[in-house]
Amino acid sequence: xxxxxxxxxxxxxxxxxxxxxxxxxxxxxxxxxxxxxxxxxxxxxxxxxxxxxxxxxxxxxxxxxxxxxxxxxxxxxxxxxxxxxxxxxxxxxxxxxxxxxxxxxxxxxxxxxxxxxxxxxxxxxxxxxxxxxxxxxxxxxxxxxxxxxxxxxxxxxxxxxxxxxxxxxxxxxxxxxxxxxxxxxxxxxxxxxxxxxxxxxxxxxxxxxxxxxxxxxxxxxxxxxxx
Numbered sequence: 001x002x003x004x005x006x007x008x009x010x011x012x013x014x015x016x017x018x019x020x021x022x023x024x025x026x027x028x029x030x031x032x033x034x035x036x037x038x039x040x041x042x043x044x045x046x047x048x049x050x051x052x053x054x055x056x057x058x059x060x061x062x063x064x065x066x067x068x069x070x071x072x073x074x075x076x077x078x079x080x081x082x083x084x085x086x087x088x089x090x091x092x093x094x095x096x097x098x099x100x101x102x103x104x105x106x107x108x109x110x111x112x113x114x115x116x117x118x119x120x121x122x123x124x125x126x127x128x129x130x131x132x133x134x135x136x137x138x139x140x141x142x143x144x145x146x147x148x149x150x151x152x153x154x155x156x157x158x159x160x161x162x163x164x165x166x167x168x169x170x171x172x173x174x175x176x177x178x179x180x181x182x183x184x185x186x187x188x189x190x191x192x193x194x195x196x197x198x199x200x201x202x203x204x205x206x207x208x209x210x211x212x213x214x215x216x217x218x219x220x221x222x223x224x225x226x227x
Contacts, residue, residue, distance in 0.1 A: 076201050077178045079185050079193035080221045081166045083124070083159060085149045090190055091166070092146035095122065104213060105130035105162060107142045110171055113188045119171035120185065125217045127164045133157045165218030168193070169201075195225035 081087055091109075098107040105126025113120040124142070133156035136144050145162060148155040168185045170176050176184075182196040204220045 074173070074202075075198040076169050076173075077176050077181045078167055078169045078197065078199045078221065078225065079178075079182055080168075080195045080218065080225060081189075081191070081193050082218070083163045083165050085159060087166060087191070088142075088146050088159065088163075089150045091122075091124070092143065092150065094189060097143050098124075101139050101142065103132070103138055105132065105141070107163070111188065113184050114170060114174065114176060115180065115184070118174045118176065120168055120181075120188075121171035122166065122168050122185075124163045124166050126213070127161055128214050128216050130162065130213065131157075164216060165221070167218075167221060169199075195222055197225040199224045 095109045099110050100108045107124035109122040111120055132138060132141060136156055145155050178196050178198060182193060186192045199221055204217060208215050208217055
């Protein structure tokens, strides 16, 4: 039996390994209460949670043990495109201005493109080390850049210094097969994604935060999708 973690001993002598959630004697009836939440790549962080574990031993003693656990990693269906001038123009023409823009450069659209109106999040990921052009407000970077690319005007910063790729995924953790998602987003955007599959947003987000935004989110996505 694994014996990692703290141990608690009852008056009857039964030993319970709390963190490993195992008992030497008896039957374990576990009820883990707690939930995981979707985390955006730019805002993901390791979250400690406390779960309650009901342990009923063969002697009929009911224990309530608490343990700290890391949030369960979940995989998310994802479609990714490399950022190109044509892609930025298509986003502007088809979706209009983002519903939200962040100081870190991320641009977000939430649209009911999924099956039965399931919400799909479209996120334009910033380039590593993104810096907003000094002459443009945070909420106008996308529209100003898209207009310049569409008309041939000069842009305030090179495209590869602003964004490196677009990702589309179920906004609230809904289960959608990657192939189905690919069909949906291709119809919505008018162009097929460069890669399709499932990704670990938590791991990518943790690394992005650890390096203060200096790593490539899109490269990390492609590394998982094309593995």
